[in-house]
Amino acid sequence: MAETTSNGAQSVTDHALERYIGNTIRELRQKHGLTIADVAEQVGISRGMLSKIENAQTATSLETLAKLASALGVSLATLFRNYNIPAGSAQLVKRDEGMEVVRRGTKRGHTYHLLAYDQGPTKLFEPFLITMDDASEVFPTFEHPGTEFIYMLEGAIEYRHGQSTYRLNPGDSLTFRGDIPHGPEKLVALPIRFLAIIYYSTLPTME
Template identity: 80%
Template sequence: MTESGNSVEPIITNDPLEHYLGATIRDLRLKHGLTIAEVAEQAGISRGMLSKIENAQTATSLETIAKLASALGVSLSTLFRDYNVPEGGAQLVKRGEGMEVVRRGTKRGHTYHLLAYDQGPTKLFEPFLITMDDASEVFPTFEHPGTEFIYLLEGSLEYRHGQYTYLLEPGDALTFRGDIPHGPERLIQLPIRFLAIIYYDSLKAF
């Protein structure tokens, strides 16, 4: 490719990077309400050259790309920020839509909402939003594989782990081994809400 004044030797390219850059430059230009002529003038290139860049009809130098980034008011790194980024696929559970599950020994005034669901054969973790609003409920002790993390959002309670009891108030966090008997000991201020995340060792997951 050669650039001499307004003379450009076009190169038809199927390079995914050229397509990405072209689309990104065009999107930024349109976002800022700029015309091809305005951006081309600021970057010191011809309108035809910019049009070919936006449509991935030519390759261009890093120097020209840097000038275009400056003309668009962004850094060079911003132009490449989303290039070759994995597609992803996060699991979103909206407020109040967590799957309600029943844990052994819990009957009333005690709800578990599962906030994420493993889709593969191996269960790595379980995040729960737990709500308690009945002070008369008697709780069983729980034992399970892995490590559990609790973060209190609302209310207060005493929580037992093995031979020790811990007072939990909003903002407090408690982490412990799940295979040691544990569970709520006394509900102090209702309603109580906390996050409980159980992480399973991948070698022991089931």
């Protein structure tokens, strides 16, 4: 299994693979309550050899790995299943930790929390949690590139898009083109909370 370089040194990649295989075999053996002697006897290798395999001190053949997998009740593919999986890069924003932003014309009773940010120079989408709690506020209309999706969480609102007005209650959703004038028309029941997700097919312009 192990490859060597021109000077006879084992490659770093092979060491990483042997450590992964060794750790996986040990974890499976311990999970099933088996001793090194139990597994070594089933596979037909010495206890010392199995110990070396688990500690990445030696390479072994695919035939032996297949026997080890069988003794541990898994397939050979299972031993390699989680090897070399790319690192995750998900962004977690905890409750009440969204970045508060101010959009043009919204000064009071209208709060935007951006739920994902730092996405690089080209933004593909922006998800907002929007809260409204002042019925006397006069809301501006908005226009922006892309498509917007709204999902009502709490309260009730009349929302205008172009020449049409829509009544939104909890559980309702609305999808529309962002380049057509839109915005809250009337706050029906306070407080109001809804998710607004803007998807950009092209780079958004700065307001």
